[in-house]
Amino acid sequence: MRLTTVLRASRAPVSQFPWLAVLKVAQLQRIARATGIQSSGTKTVLAARIETALSQQLALPSNEKHSNDWNVLSIDMGIRNLAFAHLRVPRASQTQMVAQAPPRPVLTAWHRLKVSEIGDLDLQGTGVKMDGGDFAERMSESEAGSIPSSQTIQTKPAAGLKEAFSPDLYAAxxxxxxxxxxxxxxxxxxxxxxxxxxxxxxxxxxxxxxxxGVLEGMLHAVLHTLRHARGSDIAGIDVQGIEPKRVVRHWEDLDSHSTPEGEDGTKKTRVSAREVKKAKIDLVGRWLGASLENDISHNSGTRSNGNMGLGTAVDAKICLAADRPAVHDLAGAYLQKWRGEGTRKKRSSAAGLSSEVGKLDDLADCLLQGVTWVEWQVMRERLAREGLKAFERA
Incomplete structure (x- = not known):
């Protein structure tokens, strides 16, 4: 027997977010990009995708949503040019989030390295170098029981690694x-x-x-294995793959001079990969400038963003951890190289680091990825709690 329209309606699930149904496709696409959700598809598909993400946000335990700080490790993939940033994200209560802007992420570590040199890197800025080979000794006794204490991981590449690809070496x-x-x-x-x-x-x-790409898969495999083999502490880590395109689109939408594709019926001008890279470097440069110099003006250290724009309101997006001088040194070196001051200005340790900071795009990408992800989560929280008015206010 064929169901009548009334019966179909009675069986349809009640939406937690009915305001999604009245939005146009272009509006749903902007919300998707503002929350890190895939923005392609029909109106029905987009609305369902957004509703799923917001429902998951509401379902999170209260302590995860508001009480405990997040420790976000953001990795920009590479073998000779891997970069990562560690951000401590203070979690505000619901009352604080309504009354004021969410707390800024605190950058506590920022590195660019060859993967093979991880054992020689002072990750915590304490003068003590880390070595993954003795990881079992630094774990709790209950967790370390599954790993032989005599296990040694050889990570130094043999001569000729540039020409050869060895899966077992990369796995180590x-x-x-x-x-x-x-x-x-x-x-x-x-x-x-x-x-x-x-x-x-x-x-x-x-x-x-x-x-x-193979190394990327290995990182996910290692994390998956550790989460399922070592108890609750590691099992609780949330691991996500981030598409660079979505990161870029987020900041394009925040730029008042950038019109999202499809909203006004016109197609955006395609920009080159070089312009995108430069825009991201510039954006992070302005963040660092605003963090290091409290009295920086909006046009201080300005650089052309090509056709990208990537957001004009960037003041003080992040904080630099006060107890991490290495982060301040690297930020200063980044700014010197970005502003072209490396040869003209020589001061303290930052001047010495300016020649060693290397490619700025890798450092910029990992930091931009981490900060963008935090903004996605904040927007999801606000939409889930306040509805469309949260997005309009942002």
């Missing part, structure tokens, strides 16, 4: 990297940049991108 480096980072920062969330095999519209698949 992935294990050392992950266990060292877990031990040093005890993250609640781990964000790993998603890789693409092709970039810039090219048809060829570069060998190096395959290698980085």
């Amino acid at each position: 480096m992935a294990y050392t990297l992950i266990t060292s980072l877990l031990s040093a920062y005890k993250p609640t969330h781990v964000l790993i940049e998603r890789q693409r095999f092709r970039s810039g519209g090219g048809s060829a698949v570069q060998e190096w991108t395959i290698r980085v």
Whole structure:
């Protein structure tokens, strides 16, 4: 027997967010991009995707939503140019979040390195170098029981690694990297940049991108194994893959001079990968400038963003941890290189670091990824609690 319209309506689930049904596709797309959700699809698909994400937000335990600080480890993938940032995110109560802007993430660690050199890196800025090979000794006795205390992980690459790809060597480096980072920062969330095999519209698949993609999979595999083998502390870590495109689109939408594709019926001008990279470097440069110099003006250290814009209101997006001088030194070195001051200005340790900071894009990407993810979560919380008015106010 065919159901009548009334019966169908009575069986349809009641939406927790009825305001989604009255929005247009373009509005749903903007909400999706503001919350880190895939923005393609029909209106029905978009609304269902957003509702699922907001329902999951409401279902989170209250202590995870508001009480405990987050420790976010954001990784920009690479083998010779891997970069990561550790952010401590203070969690505000519902009353505080309504009354004022959410607390800014605190940058407590920021590094760029070759994966094979993780054992030589002073992760915590204490002068004590970390070594993933003795991770079992730094774990609690209950957790370390499943790992032989005599286990040694060899991570130093043999000569000729540039020309050869050895899965067993990269597996060892992935294990050392992950266990060292877990031990040093005890993250609640781990964000790993998603890789693409092709970039810039090219048809060829570069060998190096395959290698980085394999390492990406190994990092996820190591984290999955550790979460299921070592008890509740590690099992509670939230691991997510982050698509770089969604990060960029988030900041495009925040730029008042950038019109999202499809909202006014016109197609946005395509920008090159170089312009996108430069815009991200500039955006992080302004964040650092605002963090290091409280009296910085809006146009201090300005750089052209090409056609991107990537957000004009960027003052004090992050804080630099007061007890991490290495973070301040690296931030100063980043700013010197970004502003082209490295050869003209020589001061303290930052001047010495300016020549060693290397590529700015890797450092910018991991920090931008972490801060963007935090903004996504804040917007999801506000939408789930306040509805559409939270998005309009933002």
